[in-house]
Amino acid sequence: MQKHSLLADLVDIRDQIARDRETSREQLQHRDRKIGLEYDRPLSAGVTRLRCWINVIRKQEGLSSSQVSSGIKAQQSINIVVTLLWLLGAICGWILTQTVLFYDGNQPVNIISALLVLVCTQLFTLLLLLVFSLLGLPGVLRSLSVFNPAALLLGLLKRINSDRLEAISKLISSTDITGTAALRQRLIVYLAQHFTVALNLGIIAALLYLVAVSDLAFGWNTTLDVDTHSVARWLKGISWPWHSLVPAAVPDIQLVETSRYYRLQGQLRNGDWQAAQLGSWWIYILMCVLVYGLLPRILALIISGVQYDRAVSGAMTSASGANQILARMSSPLVSTIAEGEDDSAITRNVRPPLTKRQSGRDLPCLVIEWSEAHSNTDKMTAVGIEPLQIFSAGGHQTLAEDRNIVVHISSHNPQGVAVVVKSWEPPMLEFLDFLRNLRQRLDKACPLIVLLTTISGEQVEGHQLESWEAGLADLSDPALYVEPL
Amino acid sequence: MEAQIPVFAIVGHPNKGKSSIVSTLAQDSSVSISPLSGTTVHCRTYPMQVDGKELYRLVDTPGFQRARAAMDWMQRHSTSASDHVEVVRNFVEKQRNHQHFISECELLTPILAGAGILYVIDGSIPYGPEYDAEMEILRWTGQPSMALINQIGKAEFFEQWQQPLSQYFKIVRVFNAQTASFDRQIQLLTGFSELSDDWHQPLQQAADQLQAQRRQRMNLSARCITEGLVNMLQASETSNLGNKDDQMEIDKAAEEFQQKLIRMENRMRSEVESYFNYHRLEREEAALGIASEDLFSERTWKIFGLSRDQLVTTGMIGGAAGGSLLDLGSGGLTMFLGSGLGAIIGGASAWFGAKKLIGTRILGLPMGGHQLVVGPITNLNFPWVLFGRAVTHLQLVSQRTHAMRDQLQIIHSTGSDIVSGIPSAQRREIQRIFTGAAKGHAVKEEELSRLVEVIVSLVAKNPDSSKRDESP
Ligand SMILES: Nc1nc2c(ncn2[C@@H]2O[C@H](COP(=O)(O)OP(=O)(O)O)[C@@H](O)[C@H]2O)c(=O)[nH]1
Numbered sequence: 001m002q003k004h005s006l007l008a009d010l011v012d013i014r015d016q017i018a019r020d021r022e023t024s025r026e027q028l029q030h031r032d033r034k035i036g037l038e039y040d041r042p043l044s045a046g047v048t049r050l051r052c053w054i055n056v057i058r059k060q061e062g063l064s065s066s067q068v069s070s071g072i073k074a075q076q077s078i079n080i081v082v083t084l085l086w087l088l089g090a091i092c093g094w095i096l097t098q099t100v101l102f103y104d105g106n107q108p109v110n111i112i113s114a115l116l117v118l119v120c121t122q123l124f125t126l127l128l129l130l131v132f133s134l135l136g137l138p139g140v141l142r143s144l145s146v147f148n149p150a151a152l153l154l155g156l157l158k159r160i161n162s163d164r165l166e167a168i169s170k171l172i173s174s175t176d177i178t179g180t181a182a183l184r185q186r187l188i189v190y191l192a193q194h195f196t197v198a199l200n201l202g203i204i205a206a207l208l209y210l211v212a213v214s215d216l217a218f219g220w221n222t223t224l225d226v227d228t229h230s231v232a233r234w235l236k237g238i239s240w241p242w243h244s245l246v247p248a249a250v251p252d253i254q255l256v257e258t259s260r261y262y263r264l265q266g267q268l269r270n271g272d273w274q275a276a277q278l279g280s281w282w283i284y285i286l287m288c289v290l291v292y293g294l295l296p297r298i299l300a301l302i303i304s305g306v307q308y309d310r311a312v313s314g315a316m317t318s319a320s321g322a323n324q325i326l327a328r329m330s331s332p333l334v335s336t337i338a339e340g341e342d343d344s345a346i347t348r349n350v351r352p353p354l355t356k357r358q359s360g361r362d363l364p365c366l367v368i369e370w371s372e373a374h375s376n377t378d379k380m381t382a383v384g385i386e387p388l389q390i391f392s393a394g395g396h397q398t399l400a401e402d403r404n405i406v407v408h409i410s411s412h413n414p415q416g417v418a419v420v421v422k423s424w425e426p427p428m429l430e431f432l433d434f435l436r437n438l439r440q441r442l443d444k445a446c447p448l449i450v451l452l453t454t455i456s457g458e459q460v461e462g463h464q465l466e467s468w469e470a471g472l473a474d475l476s477d478p479a480l481y482v483e484p485l
Numbered sequence: 486m487e488a489q490i491p492v493f494a495i496v497g498h499p500n501k502g503k504s505s506i507v508s509t510l511a512q513d514s515s516v517s518i519s520p521l522s523g524t525t526v527h528c529r530t531y532p533m534q535v536d537g538k539e540l541y542r543l544v545d546t547p548g549f550q551r552a553r554a555a556m557d558w559m560q561r562h563s564t565s566a567s568d569h570v571e572v573v574r575n576f577v578e579k580q581r582n583h584q585h586f587i588s589e590c591e592l593l594t595p596i597l598a599g600a601g602i603l604y605v606i607d608g609s610i611p612y613g614p615e616y617d618a619e620m621e622i623l624r625w626t627g628q629p630s631m632a633l634i635n636q637i638g639k640a641e642f643f644e645q646w647q648q649p650l651s652q653y654f655k656i657v658r659v660f661n662a663q664t665a666s667f668d669r670q671i672q673l674l675t676g677f678s679e680l681s682d683d684w685h686q687p688l689q690q691a692a693d694q695l696q697a698q699r700r701q702r703m704n705l706s707a708r709c710i711t712e713g714l715v716n717m718l719q720a721s722e723t724s725n726l727g728n729k730d731d732q733m734e735i736d737k738a739a740e741e742f743q744q745k746l747i748r749m750e751n752r753m754r755s756e757v758e759s760y761f762n763y764h765r766l767e768r769e770e771a772a773l774g775i776a777s778e779d780l781f782s783e784r785t786w787k788i789f790g791l792s793r794d795q796l797v798t799t800g801m802i803g804g805a806a807g808g809s810l811l812d813l814g815s816g817g818l819t820m821f822l823g824s825g826l827g828a829i830i831g832g833a834s835a836w837f838g839a840k841k842l843i844g845t846r847i848l849g850l851p852m853g854g855h856q857l858v859v860g861p862i863t864n865l866n867f868p869w870v871l872f873g874r875a876v877t878h879l880q881l882v883s884q885r886t887h888a889m890r891d892q893l894q895i896i897h898s899t900g901s902d903i904v905s906g907i908p909s910a911q912r913r914e915i916q917r918i919f920t921g922a923a924k925g926h927a928v929k930e931e932e933l934s935r936l937v938e939v940i941v942s943l944v945a946k947n948p949d950s951s952k953r954d955e956s957p
């Protein structure tokens with residue numbers, strides 16, 4: 001499987017999490033559990049598992065689109081920035097050295113200022129970085145980043161805002177709980193180390209170049225009343241780290257003394273001293289740059305690189321949604337929902353609704369109590385029905401008994417038939433069969449009134465009445481009525 | 486036949502809550518439930534699977550429609566008590582292609598294939614003779630069976646049902662389709678193993694998995710709330726301002742910022758719901774209607790937030806004052822606008838007496854012009870309001886069943902106990918996390934997990950809505 005950088009993975013994971021918001025949870029669970037079962041090692045670190053996940057996802061997505069992911073783009077733009085910083089650093093180092101070591105043959109190059117510019121400033125900024133990252137003052141660090149070449153370059157590139165840089169500028173400017181602010185700091189510090197390592201290499205290259213193609217003479221002076229011996233001690237002290245390794249780069253008192261020059265005289269004290277000997281200072285300067293410039297910066301580059309990686313990993317595991325991905329991969333896919341689409345329900349044919357019965361004089365009716373529903377004479381009279389005789393059907397009766405009742409009732413040629421039913425039970429097809437049989441034997445115009453009783457004489461509920469009306473409408477019987485009792 | 490996984494056919498009279506019970510047990514809101522009878526005409530299967538391996542399945546069936554006629558047919562074709570299963574089998578075979586007994590054939594098919602019978606009745610209406618034919622037919626199938634008493638209405642006719650049910654069923658259980666707690670659901674599920682010894686193991690395994698899934702849902706929801714909360718605390722909206730005294734633009738930006746927060750909160754709600762399999766849940770939450778109580782109204786503050794006293798005792802007011810001084814000191818360009826940011830902000834800040842509920846800052850741009858920054862909200866009560874609302878929502882969602890089809894009503898008065906019920910040491914700890922987040926500090930992973938823990942325990946602590954005795 002192709003390996004990508006941590007940063008590329010981070011950006012792509014965040015992107016994928018954002019894209020996943022459009023996908024249903026079931027689909028995500030299926031996808032990630034499948035990845036989990038196939039590739040995941042649940043015991044390994046979260047970062048490893050997330051990277052494994054995004055690699056599989058990239059492969060799956062890659063099948064459908066051959067685009068470069070924004071994570072890879074982000075890494076590419078970081079690489080561009082790093083390259084630019086290397087170039088910039090090397091050029092700066094070169095120019096700086098050329099300026100500081102400018103020797104026109106008249107006045108020797110001042111060793112003290114050369115050391116100050118080439119080594120001390122670097123040491124100072126390194127010290128600042130160290131102090132602030134130890135004390136953890138991101139606010140101060142942030143305001144200092146105005147002077148940070150990496151931050152400046154990033155800021156500049158953000159303004160250009162090309163497609164390629166979008167991912168990274170999003171990453172840098174995004175405010176998220178996941179500590180991207182910390183990541184941003186780490187990135188800038190890390191990038192800055194590239195610059196300074198290149199700067200040191202530029203200095204060294206320029207120094208070597210100058211030594212090779214020109215005749216450098218070094219010297220030092222001061223207006224202050226300084227003892228040459230103490231200056232020599234200082235310079236020697238500085239060279240302590242390499243005194244046994246490169247003895248040639250340790251200045252002795254004689255050299256220091258000879259190198260002192262006085263402006264008024266416009267020349268070195270011992271004018272006859274060989275220029276070649278004065279030139280031997282360059283090894284000293286070279287060693288200073290190597291030991292106090294390049295070496296610490298390489299260390300800083302390594303350390304800040306580790307910290308940067310750690311920040312990226314941290315941002316990865318704490319990205320909102322990362323937790324859910326790990327959970328989806330490692331926990332069994334439990335599914336309880338229906339398989340397939342819901343085709344269980346019928347779509348009811350819309351029938352013309354039942355008509356309302358004309359309320360007028362009392363209608364003499366034969367009454368059937370369906371399934372032991374209780375009729376109530378008073379209430380029936382109240383709704384304009386005069387019960388003549390009461391029969392039972394449904395319930396414990398057999399179908400044959402039901403048929404006999406139908407025959408019996410129709411033989412009376414009734415003016416109307418009322419069927420009392422339980423409002424709390426739904427109209428069953430069995431009951432509709434019964435009504436259909438009844439109608440077949442009765443006159444077409446003979447009113448057939450279904451009366452809904454309630455459990456203890458309360459009002460029939462609206463949805464129950466509706467349910468009965470809808471059920472009975474299926475019979476399309478113009479003389480069929482439903483009424484609460 | 487494939488491996489012996491338990492299958493349960495949920496059968497009964499129409500409209501007694503068969504589909505509702507299935508909906509709750511299968512946590513599936515797509516089940517059609519309707520007060521009109523005969524809504525279900527075909528069986529629908531709900532397999533319970535763990536990583537694709539089926540542990541049991543539920544089958545929702547249409548209700549009996551012509552039970553008496555079917556029984557009549559069977560009695561006419563039976564010669565002795567020993568041929569009952571055979572007769573039922575013949576019945577299904579003969580009638581399958583006729584419309585007349587379509588429901589009966591549909592519901593008997595899974596039973597004849599070996600499903601256990603769960604016979605559902607409604608205990609809120611009286612027993613009647615129309616049930617006898619159904620129960621008799623089920624007995625004829627010879628399959629293991631259990632009666633479930635659902636309760637649709639308020640009335641209780643449980644006593645009346647005991648006698649007829651016990652004639653046909655060895656086991657009778659009460660199970661309220663809509664209000665059954667998760668524990669009750671698991672209890673019912675494992676109880677199904679009484680139907681057959683072979684089913685004990687897969688059902689127990691299924692119960693374990695469902696419980697693990699629920700724990701995870703709680704955790705993920707709490708995590709979602711935690712992350713959403715921190716995001717809302719850190720939210721701010723930056724826009725360019727032509728004229729730095731343009732009150733209309735400032736009001737507009739404040740309004741937009743508020744809308745942004747509302748959207749963030751809604752997204753959080755939907756995500757929590759989706760963990761519990763609710764995908765298109767209608768939600769009514771008092772605060773978010775523009776006209777009604779909104780996030781910034783006084784009432785909500787009082788309900789969810791800590792009182793001024795509580796805040797003082799939490800020791801956070803002093804800290805915050807120091808913090809804002811720091812803020813002022815560090816931003817030389819920063820200017821606080823505080824007043825006159827529209828009625829909404831005015832109303833809320835009036836109660837708290839704070840001038841900067843939503844901090845707005847106007848920054849001078851190097852290229853000229855001004856930038857308006859609205860937010861983050863620094864009011865100390867704001868995180869507590871969000872927190873209380875989110876926990877209440879999670880409680881309601883986690884206690885809801887899929888048989889409920891009404892809106893999710895979030896009633897805020899219940900929330901006040903949530904926040905004030907937290908022990909003060911813990912409250913201080915949470916407040917620290919909130920304050921840090923509002924200041925834009927990255928929240929540590931440990932802090933996030935701590936909040937998740939607190940939320941989960943708060944939701945677990947809440948007394949279950951259906952703790953009444955449900956034994957028959
Ligand atoms: N209040 C309440 N209503 C219920 C309950 N169970 C079912 N219902 C209602 O009863 C009606 C019929 O339910 P449904 O599940 O479709 O019954 P089925 O025909 O047996 O599948 C629907 O309107 C449900 O909302 C319950 O436990 N409580």
Ligand SMILES: [Mg+2]
Nearest residue numbers: 503504524525
């Ligand atoms: Mg149904």
